[in-house]
Amino acid sequence: MTQRSIDAQKIYATIADHPLRGEWASTSLVGSRFYRGRENMQTTVKSILEKKGKDIWAVTPDTTVYDTIAFMSEKSIGAVVIMENGQLLGILSERDYIRKVILEGRASKDTRADQIMTGKVIVAGSERTAEECMALMTDKRIRHLPIVDGETVIGVVSLGDVVKAVIETRGLMIELLERYITAP
Numbered sequence: 001m002t003q004r005s006i007d008a009q010k011i012y013a014t015i016a017d018h019p020l021r022g023e024w025a026s027t028s029l030v031g032s033r034f035y036r037g038r039e040n041m042q043t044t045v046k047s048i049l050e051k052k053g054k055d056i057w058a059v060t061p062d063t064t065v066y067d068t069i070a071f072m073s074e075k076s077i078g079a080v081v082i083m084e085n086g087q088l089l090g091i092l093s094e095r096d097y098i099r100k101v102i103l104e105g106r107a108s109k110d111t112r113a114d115q116i117m118t119g120k121v122i123v124a125g126s127e128r129t130a131e132e133c134m135a136l137m138t139d140k141r142i143r144h145l146p147i148v149d150g151e152t153v154i155g156v157v158s159l160g161d162v163v164k165a166v167i168e169t170r171g172l173m174i175e176l177l178e179r180y181i182t183a184p
Helices: 008-017 045-052 065-075 094-102 130-140 159-182
Strands: 028-030 033-036 079-084 087-093 144-149 152-158
Touching (some): 065 079, 087 094, 130 144
Antiparallel strands (some): 079 087, 144 152
16 A cells, blocks of 8 residues: 555644634644544534534423424424523423323413423533534433533533534545645
8 A cells, every 4th residue: 555645734633624624723634644633534513512602592481382382483493492590401492392281182372381391301521522422312312401510500411513513624634634635
């Protein structure tokens, strides 16, 4: 196998021009694999939140399910966190509504959010990678994951958000490898 020399500046320029450039500012080529610090090129959920925005759509525990669902519809979201005084108490998703209101014959105008929310909330730290969150969400069968910094909720990512980030990361990896392989 013939070794080729690589123009590191060309690699850095490619990364600097890429829309995901913030993720790989310190990327270097080692052998035939690209590395970013401690891990292969992977997007953290912190960077996902920076791109999509850190809006936290929340309701209080005493909000009616009807008002909660109307709020979710208005914001085009599939889940909302239940918070009081800055503390995460639970999460309420469309699934919760279907299973705990419709199928149980409850009235959404007479039921409070805290009566049907999922109280044991699975959360992730902001330094977790999109792939780690995707694995966690798949394993726990959840579609929305609150992201925390200590005890503070700093955002919520959906399964779609993390899948999109993984696809973008893999796309960049493929693009860089193709350029490496086809380089003169």
